[in-house]
Amino acid sequence: MSKLYNHKEVEQKWQKVWDDEKAFAASNDYSKPKFYALVEFPYPSGQGLHVGHPRPYTALDIVARKRRMQGYNVLYPMGWDAFGLPTENFAIKNHIHPKIVTKNNVEKFKGQLHSLGYSFDWDREINTTDPNYYKWTQWIFLKLFKAGLAYKKEMPINWCTSCKVGLANEEVVNGVCERCGSEVVRKVKSEWMLKITEYADKLIDGLDGVDYIERVKVSQKNWIGRSTGAEVDFNVAGTDDVLTVYTTRCDTLFGATYMVVSPEHPYLDKYKDRIKNFADIEKYREEAAKKSDFERSELAKDKTGVEIDGLKAINPVNGKEIPIWVSDYVLMSYGTGAIMAVPAHDDRDWEFAKKFDLPIIQVVAKDGEEVDVNAAAFTDVATGVLINSDFLNGLSVNDAKAKMIEFLNEKKIGHAKVNYKLRDWVFSRQRYWGEPIPIVECPKCGFVPIDESELPLLLPEVESYEPTDNGESPLAAMTDWVNTTCPCCGGPAKRETDTMPQWAGSSWYFLRYTDPTNENALASKEALKYWLPVDWYNGGMEHTTLHLLYSRFWHKFLYDQGVVPTTEPYQKRTSHGMILGENGEKMSKSRGNVVNPDDIVEDYGADTLRTYEMFIGAFDLAASWSEDGVKGCRRFLERVWKLQEILVDGDEYSDDLKGEMHRTIKKVSFDFENLKYNTAIAAMMSLINDFYKKNAVNKAEYKTLLTLLNPVAPHITEELWQIIGGEGRLYQQTWPEFDEALTVESTVEIAVQVNGKVRATISIGKDDPKDAVLAKAKEAIADKFSGNIVKEIYVPGKIVNIVMK
């Protein structure tokens, strides 16, 4: 009898061995083939690790461990994205320095990750709050500033009433703050902005060259929202001014029957003397201003608006005078804040025209046939042909667009124009626990970057971390820190007191792992050249339009600056599904369905938790937790353990299991690389079931099984390797090879169908000729003949189908 499987003893033992042996340190030998696996580094919150964390971490740990066994120099690093609001809020509440809070949380997280046996290279651990790290975050900011991509702007921002901080559009979810859930209002503030819009095209086009799962690419493209159209100038009757609109359908210009401007449009004030009903418009504006963006879109269904009395526009293609309306369905923040309305061919304009009884003129017909535009707008581009449009008549929509743009250029009343939904990135936070922005404001010289030699610009010690009531950062109260001299003229000047958002440190962290202690650069050229791009990056879908887009932007900028050698940071991006509670709902304290990974490690072991999280279901789909499922995986590992009892000698696979061994190696190898961890584990379960059926496993078979299982359950397999006298360490072994020829069975059971229904099965050799197989098949179904055979189908090695009539 073998001794019992004691997961605690086994796991502690091997975790210590791996630490002592520095088993998973990435080598600086740049001549070896490399593999850089990356998972999103966690925010070390006070709650500790969630059971959701181990899912992606285990998945890439499996790949990393497998690749090491295949001879790659693997970099699989971990660190801490430790700036952030929860830490600061905790610090405020408990009067503990966020530095201390962070240190404690990191310790806890690290202990938890360690207990799960991940093969992270802990020598490369990084922390975004470490001055030696944020020195380079600030350095990148200075580069951006010097390149004109960081600028300060007075603008209405999303202001979280509870966090007292400005938020990026991406951080406002359903009208509330993504982090705290409080109401978000508009507030005008002077904020640092990053010109991510400058990289909009590169961010879209770069997606063609990378291997991201499709939904990530689609989301990013939609988020950037590139649209190609035209800007057209409409004369404002009786003035020298033009009202410029943006349209993607300049082909429909002859159908424009009115215009609409946004309530914030500057012309309203400019021409207030000419507008007879200015009081009405003023009232409408006030109502619109009261609504948040969220409410405005919530009320989307019902169009509202006011006609401007006293201001008309001239349609530049036919000289007709048309009315101008004000409505909040036109946004100041997109395009020009004004549109031409073509109710016959745009759903929103159609609704508006119906409500206010405005004329609808058809200028596009379906395949040349007029349609009833009084019933609904006709918006199909593919079948549209222009009518009632002078020189465009008879052209397809696309041809008409081209011709119209030619016309606009010629007459100098418009031009082609690309627009984006993407907005510039609000980069200021009025908070303490973030990277100080290394800029000085001088009354003479304006905004001046501090000298690179002064980096890092350290976060000063303050008395209180509370944001000030006027919305300024706690740093603003530190007068002796704020008051400084201008690096440019030497005169008195003030430091910027806003800090960077949490996304700053995470936008480049994968670069630092390649050379984490470098004091002269964010990483050496050699290290970057060798390790980049990240070969495989896994992370949450929720970061698709935030972190993932931001870090691609910074990386592309750094490439343009000659800092990094690749245009894209990540070659491959995958995403995992969420782990839900037993009841199928999201885990949360209030629902009482939270599972603590520590408890699972304690009761069942890290190997069981790892195996279970990989077995739980398709990696990219959400899955519900099940304690019974955990038990099943523990049972599987117990059965692997107890194979010792039926172990026999043998240096080669036994004949009866040879095929299955090779098939299992093939399947596991393939599945580990293709996010199919659940079926890989199922294959190994099947294999051991067969060992038990046979009541024997030989040493060669056992060793292969242990090697295949090692990436999933590293501790128990390493222990068993030692028990059965395997050489060296299991983690140092070579990944098993399979022989394709041996994965194919020489005899196979195939089904014989009659008219598509299975009526018998026969056993055939894989190379048996068609005639022989068909003869055998017919024999097997001899008693089922009914009529004449009209067709005989044999798919080699798969199936026979006899069609009778």
Add this chain to the structure above:
RNA sequence: GCGGAAGUGUCGGAAUUGGCAGACGAGCAAGACUAAGGAUCUUGUGAUGGCUACAUCGUGAGGGUUCAAGUCCCUUCUUCCGCACCA
């Protein structure tokens, strides 16, 4: 509304190119070993009817293509996620 994903036993989920639907796990049932079993082992387990080695039905619903459809095509319903008046 637009975009994406998904609908398969009691449950989680399998099923390279269309080729024996339900792998693997859980649950349940019966049996074995037991003082005991919430341990372990064995067997069974889609539904319906004969109730043994047999047939029919069966992958959200309805059509279609095919010798053959969970898989391909059309129509439609439901759920989840993301975006949301982007001109």
